[in-house]
Amino acid sequence: MSSTTPKTRTRASAFWKGVADGTPFLLVVGPFAMLFGVLATEAGLNILETLAFSAVVFAGAAQFTALQLMQENAPTLIVLASALAVNLRVAMYSASLTPWIGAAPLWQRAIAAYFTVDQSYACSVAQFEKEPQMTVPQRMAYFFGVLTPIVPTWYISTFIGAAIGTQVPESWALDFALPITFLAMVAPMLRTAAHVIAACVAIVVSLLAAGVPYSLGLIIAGALGMIAGAQAEAIIERRKAEND
Numbered sequence: 001m002s003s004t005t006p007k008t009r010t011r012a013s014a015f016w017k018g019v020a021d022g023t024p025f026l027l028v029v030g031p032f033a034m035l036f037g038v039l040a041t042e043a044g045l046n047i048l049e050t051l052a053f054s055a056v057v058f059a060g061a062a063q064f065t066a067l068q069l070m071q072e073n074a075p076t077l078i079v080l081a082s083a084l085a086v087n088l089r090v091a092m093y094s095a096s097l098t099p100w101i102g103a104a105p106l107w108q109r110a111i112a113a114y115f116t117v118d119q120s121y122a123c124s125v126a127q128f129e130k131e132p133q134m135t136v137p138q139r140m141a142y143f144f145g146v147l148t149p150i151v152p153t154w155y156i157s158t159f160i161g162a163a164i165g166t167q168v169p170e171s172w173a174l175d176f177a178l179p180i181t182f183l184a185m186v187a188p189m190l191r192t193a194a195h196v197i198a199a200c201v202a203i204v205v206s207l208l209a210a211g212v213p214y215s216l217g218l219i220i221a222g223a224l225g226m227i228a229g230a231q232a233e234a235i236i237e238r239r240k241a242e243n244d
Contacts, residue, residue, distance in 0.1 A: 018145020
């Protein structure tokens, strides 16, 4: 039986490989988006506002962060700054993807920039490193293939959550789901010593800065955590270079 090898991969096969790799994420994306829809309506947003929120931002962590600050009646500037701080990792994702898809047409890169999320980035980088001989069109096909099952599921599940959110009794107290969701998001990201150091520094600083108004302590903690992680990674790389 013949099989498609990396040397004979086409744009179509790259796309369907992306679809296959992206499909397992539906087990997380669906419930996650539904939870956002429920909590958004509990926070006072209507269905249209919830869908617009999800479509404009399209970043789960930033959406939950902004939603929590909105519930605390934080100023708009603080909400935007906090959401931006949470999403700074996407800038690093973009820089990492540039060597692989930077030669793609501008319109494709613009769409890819909007849809660069944890899932599309993780799958794409792993695939591109596994098959470096893929052409740029094949890489873009794979990238969008990963997103094909994820994006519709995100929007549809958000709508379902928003639709049922108004029917959820207040006695259910779903507020506890927000911190649990963040824990579920962060835990799989702790893959290296630098990641762990960044997380530990951010946790300690956030606890010490808990009294800062409008949750600004989270921004301070995030910034110091990223600095600590970057320094740790630089030290680790320098020691590896010295040992080689």
